[in-house]
Amino acid sequence: METVLQTDQATKAFEGFVAINNVSIDLKKGEKHAIIGPNGAGKTTLFNLITGHLSLDSGSVSFEGKDITGTAPHRIVKLGLARSFQRINIYPRMTVFENVQVALIARDGRSFHLFTLGHSLNREESAELLELVGLSDEAEEMAGELAYGKQKQLELAISLASNPRVLLLDEPTAGMSPAETVEAIKLIEEITEARGLALLFTEHDMGVVFGISDRISVLHHGELIFSGPPDHVREDPEVRRVYLGQSHGAA
């Protein structure tokens, strides 16, 4: 299988505290790869390093064979790598429709068109994306007024607008009710299948993790202690010791 995304000995410290230590992970084409670990293990930091929001102290990140270490976030998105966020990250005082439309305007490189009316741009495609995530009825509502689960769906639509080949999802079901979680995961699975996306995600719900991943990597104190298929992770003694054996007895 072709590798689409790779970190090579990625390391990042904050004022002496090593948040990510020598982490080398990869993501294959079409793969669903979960990154788990206790709170503070460095999952979100790793995402921020991959997407260019933080800069690496050492090591490198490559996307589809191209070194993207030190590349600005907005350029990385244009290469085909999109992310969604743990906390809701939308534009609250714009309509749901405009939230998606702006992402399409950016994808088409029109963000600096000062004299092209924005209203009529990418209307059909915006509507299609909203239909895909099930938000057609809410298109004209203010995004900030949507229910929590729907804001997460909108986030997904915004991420998909850049036509990514790789999607990074940081806790896609955080804060959702069990019913919303089931719906959200179904949606994510459908979309990644339909679009042939590779998925790198973090998740605290072990049911979700073991339910959809092809591979699981475990971070602990910023170090990668395991990476392999879901049925092996439960048997790994190190993982059991530091993680699964703790409060997450369910796994």
Next chain:
Amino acid sequence: MQTGYKTTFWISCAIVLLLLLVPTLGSKYLIDLTTEILIYALFALSLNVLIGYSGNISFGHAAYFAIGGYSCAILLTTYELPLIISMPAAIILSGLAAAFVGYFCVKLTDIYFAMLTLAFGMLVWAVAFKWRAVTGGDDGFVGVNVPAFIDNRYGFFYFTLFVVTVSAALLWLICHSAFGRTLVAVRENRVRAGFVGVNTTRLRHTAFVVAGTFAGIAGSLFAMYNRGVYVESAFWTESGQVLIMALLGGLYSFFGPALGAAVLYTLQVGINQYTEYWPVVLGIILLIILMFLPDGIIGLAQKLRSQFSRKA
């Protein structure tokens, strides 16, 4: 065209038509007041690109107003260049100054951004104050050469109305363009906008330049209107006043700041006739906006309308 845009277009046409009729009312005082309001309205609209649309608060916007004013005055008078060269050159100079200052400011955000705009604003004021040979220092730059066709009250009024209308139309287009829409997204969530592929720093810089350029237009009109430029134009209280105008009208609507300029300036002129305590009134107005009218007059009107239509 979208129906909302059509309504805006026809209302704007009606307002411009009414303004065209102002000189026929025969009051010189009213013509002067309207001219001044038009200039301040453009100044406030230009600031709102930065504040309302991109969400960056500037305490130094008067700098570009003053640079436009001084440049236009100096080119017309000291260098005796024709208006057709002086005014565009003054506008370009304001834009270049904004490009330079903006380059540093957009590296920062929030209060740090605001404070840096203030710092640059005070620098411009200090230069205007000390560079006597060119600006006239605290005596001001007086006796601006104005071409004959606008060297009378009526000519200048129509000229101002024309320039302000064209400028406002351009600003409207920019605020409703693909760029303007992206600017709102950056205001709402800068980090997210970066992650959909927007170079947010460059976008904010462009907004800064647009705002500065149009402030320069207002500034050059003001210099010609007064036949002079005074160092107070660059002082930070001017920046504060135009900020209050924008707030009073409403930051989240395109025309709000122009309305705010009209209301605030009329009040100022009116109240100055009776008392010298205008700053007290200004303080009270600002208090009322902040406590009761967070979205300005336009915001209040929208709220009242939606309440009224709910009852009906």
